[in-house]
Amino acid sequence: MTQTSMHPFAEDRRDFDRLGARTAAMIGEYLRNLPVQPVDRVVPADVRRRLMSQPLPEKGRSPEEILDFLKKEIMPWPVAIGHKRSYAWVNSPPAPISLLADSVAHTMNSGLDGYDSSGIFLFVSVGRWIMELVGFPVEGSQCLLLTGGSAATLNALTAARHRTAARAGWDMRAEGLQGGHPKLILYASEESHSSIQKCVEQLGIGTNQLRAIAADEQFRMRPDALRRAIEDDRKAGHLPFAIVACGGATNTGAIDPLDEIADIAAGEDVWLHVDGAFGAWAALDPDYADRFKALARADSLTLNPHKWLHVPVDCGAMLTRHPAVHRAAFSLTPDYLAHGESEAPWPMDYMFELTFGDRAMKVWASIARLGRSGVAELVTRCNRLANLLEARLRALPDFELLAPASLSVVNFRYRPAGRGLDEATLNALNDSISKAVSESGEAHMPTTRVRGKTSLRACFLHYENDEGDVEHLIQLVGRLGASLAR
Numbered sequence: 001m002t003q004t005s006m007h008p009f010a011e012d013r014r015d016f017d018r019l020g021a022r023t024a025a026m027i028g029e030y031l032r033n034l035p036v037q038p039v040d041r042v043v044p045a046d047v048r049r050r051l052m053s054q055p056l057p058e059k060g061r062s063p064e065e066i067l068d069f070l071k072k073e074i075m076p077w078p079v080a081i082g083h084k085r086s087y088a089w090v091n092s093p094p095a096p097i098s099l100l101a102d103s104v105a106h107t108m109n110s111g112l113d114g115y116d117s118s119g120i121f122l123f124v125s126v127g128r129w130i131m132e133l134v135g136f137p138v139e140g141s142q143c144l145l146l147t148g149g150s151a152a153t154l155n156a157l158t159a160a161r162h163r164t165a166a167r168a169g170w171d172m173r174a175e176g177l178q179g180g181h182p183k184l185i186l187y188a189s190e191e192s193h194s195s196i197q198k199c200v201e202q203l204g205i206g207t208n209q210l211r212a213i214a215a216d217e218q219f220r221m222r223p224d225a226l227r228r229a230i231e232d233d234r235k236a237g238h239l240p241f242a243i244v245a246c247g248g249a250t251n252t253g254a255i256d257p258l259d260e261i262a263d264i265a266a267g268e269d270v271w272l273h274v275d276g277a278f279g280a281w282a283a284l285d286p287d288y289a290d291r292f293k294a295l296a297r298a299d300s301l302t303l304n305p306h307k308w309l310h311v312p313v314d315c316g317a318m319l320t321r322h323p324a325v326h327r328a329a330f331s332l333t334p335d336y337l338a339h340g341e342s343e344a345p346w347p348m349d350y351m352f353e354l355t356f357g358d359r360a361m362k363v364w365a366s367i368a369r370l371g372r373s374g375v376a377e378l379v380t381r382c383n384r385l386a387n388l389l390e391a392r393l394r395a396l397p398d399f400e401l402l403a404p405a406s407l408s409v410v411n412f413r414y415r416p417a418g419r420g421l422d423e424a425t426l427n428a429l430n431d432s433i434s435k436a437v438s439e440s441g442e443a444h445m446p447t448t449r450v451r452g453k454t455s456l457r458a459c460f461l462h463y464e465n466d467e468g469d470v471e472h473l474i475q476l477v478g479r480l481g482a483s484l485a486r
Contacts, residue, residue, distance in 0.1 A: 008060050019063050026071050031082075031096065038441030040080040047073060080444040084462040085469060087445045090250055090278040090409075092461045094312035101365035102312055105358040112145065112358040114346030123360040124344050129367050130317055133375060134276070134283040134303065135295050142323040144347055145315055145359040149277030149302045150195040152318035155330075155351055156300035157186070157199050157242055159322065160271035162329035164241035173329070177204045185233045187211045188244040189221035191254055193275055196244050209238075218404060219254035221245060223261055230268050242271040247292065247301070248279015251448055251457070253386075253406030255279060258294035266297070274298045277316065279407050281308040284376035285383050288407070305363045308379055310463060315359045326350040382408035382460040389458060389470045398478060402450040411448070411455040414481035427454035429484060436480045443476055 012019060043051075051073065080086040082093040110117035127143025130136075146152050161184060165172040170181050184205050188196045190212040200210045211233070214225045230240050243265050245256040258274065265272035274280065274295060280303040283292035295301055301319040305311040320326055323345070331349040348354050367375065390405035397417040401410070413430045415421070421429065431454055434447045448457045458473060 012063055015063070019067070022067055026067065026075065027099070030075050034082050034093075035084070037083070039083040039085050040438040040441065040444040041077055042438075043077045047077065080438075083444070084464040085443040085472065086462075087443060087458040087460065087473065089446075090307050090459055090461060091313070092307055092310045093463070095310040095366045095369065095463070097369045098311050098362040098366045102362040105361040108358070110358055111355055112360055113348040113353070113355050117358075119358040119360050120344045120346070122364055123347070126360045126364045126367070127317075127319075130303070130305075130363075131319060133367075133372060134280050134301070135293065136298070136301055136319045137296055137321060140323070141319060141321050142326070142345065142350065144318045144320075144326075144351055145305075145363065146318060146351065146353075146356075147314040148306065148316035149193070149275065149304050150198060150316070152277070152302040152304075152316040153195055153244070153273065153275060154199045154202060155318050155326070156273045156302065156320060157203060157244075158352075159320065159326045159329045160242040160273065160299070161203055161205070163271060163322070163325050164239055166328070168239060181239075183209050183238045184241045185209050185211060185230075185238045186242050186244065187213055187226055187229060187240065187270075189213050189215050189246050189249070189256060191215045191219045191221070191249045191252065192244060192246055193250055193277070196275070215254070218406075219249060219252045221256040221261065223257055223264060226261065227264055230264070230270065240268060240270045242273055244273050244275055245298075246279075247274045247276030247295065247303075248282060248407050250278055251409075252403045252411060252450065253279065253409030254403075255288070255291050255406065258291065259297070262294045262297040265299075271299045272297070273300045273302070275302050277302045277304040278307050281375070281379050282383060282407050284372070285380045287380075287383065305359075305366065308382075308461060309363065309366045309375065311359075311362050311366050315363060317363075323350060378463055382462075382465060385460045385465055385467065385470055386410050386458070388467060389473070392470065392474055396474070396478070398481065399474075402453055402455045408460040410458045411450045412458070413454065413456055414477055414485070416481070416485045419485065423453065429481070430454045430456055432484050433477060433481050436484060437476060440476065440480070443473060445473075445477075 080088060081091045110119050112119055112123060128138055130143055131138045131141060146155060162172050186200050186205060197207060197210060200207060211229045213221050213229060216222050233240055243261060245258055245261045246254060248255055262272055280295060280301060282288040283295060299321055304316045306313045306315040327349050330351055386405040386408045389410045393399040393401055393412050398414060399412055400415040401412050403411040414433055415426060431447055434445055434456060437443050437445050445456055445458060448455050
């Protein structure tokens with residue numbers, strides 16, 4: 001008899017302890033070396049060419065060759081968010097315990113769509129934990145874990161659209177947007193995240209039906225302007241279907257007056273969604289808690305565990321007080337997936353996706369590792385560092401604040417005293433400073449625009465950020481700015 005060779009995947013299963021130990025050593029070395037590596041590492045041109053021109057192998061490579069390739073060609077060139085002096089975006093480095101828990105989830109490969117698997121039941125606790133952390137009502141509410149804030153908000157606004165249409169005698173699932181019904185209108189701050197526009201486009205509402213509500217001098221939606229816009233649309237025969245309020249704008253950290261907006265939403269019977277993808281975790285900070293109390297009045301809320309909870313991407317949470325509306329908008333169960341009542345709801349009945357990964361374990365691990373007090377300490381410390389940076393910048397003649405510090409975000413620019421530089425020159429100077437910061441290897445801080453002005457935007461979101469980072473940042477920008485201004 002001829003002996004059948006073992007399948008490569010079966011070989012790797014047999015040798016998994018050895019291969020896993022080598023992979024764990026690579027990852028451990030990567031994590032330990034991050035603090036001493038250049039913060040921003042641009043992929044060299046030759047590496048780019050090699051990665052884009054990989055030939056399809058005729059015969060499979062050995063696992064050792066594959067791991068060598070990952071270590072040499074992939075791991076040296078990450079996006080600059082793992083280092084504590086990457087002040088770029090509102091993404092965070094992954095918590096090591098979450099990485100390990102996520103490996104367990106991927107190994108089990110059970111998914112989080114439904115069925116009788118352990119992850120589905122753990123997910124019930126994870127959702128409750130998130131609600132308790134930010135003060136969202138637990139009784140009768142539900143949590144979904146999607147890819148990020150964009151997907152979470154799209155899910156919530158789909159439910160809002162469904163509810164408004166149903167109340168108007170409009171079967172959205174059967175008719176879609178083809179039935180000649182009144183225009184559906186969405187309201188959001190002019191400072192809202194770009195994903196809100198993408199949502200109205202994906203929902204078929206169209207950007208002409210997106211009302212960008214004016215913001216005040218602190219970049220917060222103006223309730224008076226919101227109220228007028230809704231009144232005008234009702235007079236025109238339109239259907240207001242949702243308000244999206246900022247619970248911490250990405251660009252400036254601004255927090256809309258949530259309680260006043262909730263009053264308007266309740267009075268007008270319009271779905272209130274809060275985009276707190278980055279900022280809603282600040283409900284745990286005593287300095288911000290009052291501003292987030294109205295989260296309990298929202299119909300739905302977006303908040304991202306892959307931001308302040310340091311969960312590996314991707315992971316966005318959507319909390320809703322109306323699970324039945326989401327089920328009515330999304331549920332479609334073919335015969336081969338028919339199921340009875342379960343102690344835990346099947347997420348696939350409340351969202352567009354069917355099969356999707358188990359994100360519950362990595363979120364559970366991160367929260368379990370820190371506890372409520374640990375999450376609160378992390379959020380509060382990052383916010384305090386932004387306040388410290390603002391205070392230091394106000395005392396220095398060569399710096400100008402472009403927005404008040406809000407949450408852990410500070411927008412500022414280098415403006416050499418006594419030089420009288422015009423706006424175009426200042427914009428170019430600060431663009432150059434940002435580039436020089438990255439090239440120095442000491443930090444990473446891209447620019448943004450604040451009311452037309454180029455801004456250096458610092459965001460503290462790393463579990464190791466401390467006061468030394470604030471002082472280092474000021475010294476670095478000051479030194480590079482002075483050199484470039486000459």
